[in-house]
Amino acid sequence: MSKRIGIIGAGTAGLQLGLFLRRHDIDATIYTDKNPEEYAAGRLPNTVAHHAVTVERERALGIDHWDVNDFGYFGHHYYLGGPDPLTFYGDYHAPSRGIDYRIYHPQLMEDFTSRGGRIEYRTLGEEDVATLEAQHDLLVVCTGKGTFGRLFPRDPEHSPHETPQRALCVGVFTGIEQLDKRAVVWGASPGHGEMIEIPYLTFGGMASALVWENHIGGDLEVLRHTRYEDDPAAFRTLMLEKLRTHYPMTFERVDESEFDVANSPLDILQGGVVPVVRKTSTVLPDGTTALALGDVNATVDPVLGQGGNMASYAAWILGEEIVAQDVFDARFVEVVDARRRDRVLAATRWTNFMLGALDTLPKEFLGFVGALSLDRRLADEFTDNFNFPERQWDVFAHPDRIGAWLGKDRAPELVGAGA
C-alpha cells in the first residue's frame, strides 16, 4: 500500500513523527515556514521539559544527543509560600531534560533530512490543499497556524476556558546557581502565581528557565507586560524583587551581578495560553484524512510541563498505527484516538484542575499537599507521575479520589533513602 505522509509543522510532534516514520522507511515530508537557521535565531518558542518517558522515546528514535546525566534533572523541590511556607522534595524514576527548542528542533530537522526525510520550507495556503492531497495518503497537522491549522474546531466538551488562565512570562536566565543535584524548583505564591525554575540547556550551556505563571490581577502580573528591551536593568531589578518576595527558594541561589537573559532579549516570551482541545480529524475535499497532532489536538498551559510530552507520546502512537495500518480512513482515526486520548485528555484535565486548585486552594488540595510534605513516598509518586498524566487525573478526577490515593497501601518509607 502507498504510505506517503505529509506533516505540516516542524515542532516536537511533527519532527518526532517524521523520525519515527523514517526509522520504518516510510515516505515523510515536513512542511514548515522556517529553516533551522531562522529557527535557531528566533525568539524562545516556549520552555518545555521532556520527562523520562519522552527521553525514552528519543533514545528509541536515535535523537538522544544530550546525556541526561549531564543535562537532565532528577526531581522537583516544591515550595508553597504563605505565612508558614511548606517545602518538600520528590524524585523521578529517571531524569527529565530541558533543552532550548532553538537547539532541539534544528537538530531534529537535521536528523530527519539526514535519514531521508524531506522538508519543504514554505507557507501553505488554500491553494496548496489539492496538491498536498494528491501527493500524500495522510496529512498530519501539527501547527495551528494557517489554512490547515484552522481545519480542527474547538471541542467544547473538553475546553472549559475561553481565555488564558495565567499571565505568562517565561525566559532563559543565567546567574542562578544550579542545585548540587539538579532539580526543578516548583514554587507557588498563593494569590499571585506559580514559578517553575528548570535546569535548561541553551546555546551557552546550562542555564535556568524561569516559567512565571502569574495570576491575573496579582502582584506578579506586571511581569507579563514589562518589556526587557525597553530597559534591561529595570527588568532585571523587577524580576529579582519578585523572586525575593515570592520565590525565596530560587532567589537564595541568585548571583545578582550575573542575573540576566542567557543569550539575548529573544530569550524572553510573554503572553498567555488558552487551554483548548480540538476535534482530532477531518476529511479533505478529495477524501484524504487530515489528523491533528500535538498542540493542534490539545493546547495546555505550561504550568505542569505536559505539552511537549503529550505531543511526543501522540506522535509515537500515530507512527505505530501508520506502520500497522494500510488504509487511513475513519477506522484508522478511531484507533489512533482511542490509544492517545486518555493521556492527552488527562494532561489537559489535570493541568486545568491544577490551575484552578492553585487559584482557589480548596481544602482537599491543601490536605494533599500537606500529606506529600510529610511522606516522601507520596512526593516521589506524585513527582514521577508528571510522566503519566492519566495517573494524576486518576487522583484528582473526584474529591474522594484524593483521600483514596493518599490512603493506598504502599511499601514502608525507607528512612534515609534517596536524595
Next chain:
Amino acid sequence: MSKRIGIIGAGTAGLQLGLFLRRHDIDATIYTDKNPEEYAAGRLPNTVAHHAVTVERERALGIDHWDVNDFGYFGHHYYLGGPDPLTFYGDYHAPSRGIDYRIYHPQLMEDFTSRGGRIEYRTLGEEDVATLEAQHDLLVVCTGKGTFGRLFPRDPEHSPHETPQRALCVGVFTGIEQLDKRAVVWGASPGHGEMIEIPYLTFGGMASALVWENHIGGDLEVLRHTRYEDDPAAFRTLMLEKLRTHYPMTFERVDESEFDVANSPLDILQGGVVPVVRKTSTVLPDGTTALALGDVNATVDPVLGQGGNMASYAAWILGEEIVAQDVFDARFVEVVDARRRDRVLAATRWTNFMLGALDTLPKEFLGFVGALSLDRRLADEFTDNFNFPERQWDVFAHPDRIGAWLGKDRAPELVGAGA
C-alpha cells in the same frame, strides 16, 4: 475503601464478574429472578459458543469444568451455496466450546455461592432502587429486563437497526453425526439465510446446536413461525427438507430416524434480535453509579457468536477496574469504557456488517470469500479472528481494507499442514 458490588442478572456477564470479584475477595451480590433449578428446567435461552479467549478467562476463573478436548471444537467449515457452491475450512489457534447455558449458568451459580458470593432470588422493581443504592457502592446491570434494565437508553450512533435482521430459529438437536475433527459448519444459502451447526454439550451429552438465521421473506422464514409443539413430526420433516435443500454439508450427516430435539420441546427458541448499543452508565438518585454490562451494553444478532464472548471480555475488564480503583465515579466509567469499547463496538459493527453483506453479497465481500477458499492461511486467520472482533472490523471497516488485508505479507502456506 468500601467495595460492595451489586450485580443484577445471572447471565454470563454477571456470573463471570461475580466470580472474578470473589477471586479478589470483593463483596458481590447477584440478583436474579430464577434459581438454578428453574434455569435448568427452562427453555433454551440461546446457543452461544465460547471462543478460546473466553475459555482462557474461564480457566483463570476456575470454571473450566468441561475439557475442550472432549467438548470443544477446532475450526469452521464454510459453505457458500448457489449454483457453484464454495467450501473451505479454517482452524482456530485453540478450541472453542459450546455448552447449553441451562448447564453452564447453574454451574457458575453454584461456583459463585460456594466461593462466598451471595445470590438473591427475586424480581427487582422501582421500590428496590434506594435499598440497592444503600447496600452497594456500584451496581452492575446485566439484564435488560425490569426497572434497572430500562436505565440505559439506546445509543443511536451505534444502533443502525430498529428491527431484527433475521428470523431466528435455534435449537439443540440429536441425530447429526459429529465430524471426526469437531467443527462448526457455517453455511450460507444466498437469498435465504445462514445456518450455523455447532457441536454442543447438552444434558444428554454432545449434540448439535442449529442456529437458523433466516432472511425475512426467504424460503426459510417459515422456520421462525412453525411450532414444534404443534406437530413434532411435521416440524422435523420441515427442518430436514430445509437442511437438504439449503445446507447439504450438515444434511449429509443426518440420521433421519434419530433427528429430533435433544431433550424436549424446550430445546427450541424462535424469535428475532434487534441489534442495539446502549449508553453505558447512569447515576442513580442517591449518587451510586449503575453500569451496563453484557447484553445491556450491546446486543448482537447471534450469526457470528459474539454475544457471550463480548460479555465475558467486558466482565473481566470491569472486574480488573473494580479491583484497581477505589472510587466508582465518572472517571471509573470512562476507564472501563475506554478498555472495553473497541471490542464491544467491533463485535457489533462486524456482526451488522456481515448481516448486510450476507444479504446483498457485494463484490468486495464475494472476492473476500473467494480468496479465503483458495488460501488456507487466510481462512485460518479469519476463523481465529472470531476471537478478536476488532481485528475483523479492521478488515471490513472500509472496502479498501479488504484488499489491503488480503494482500498483506504472510508466511508461505505449508502444503499439507493442518486439518
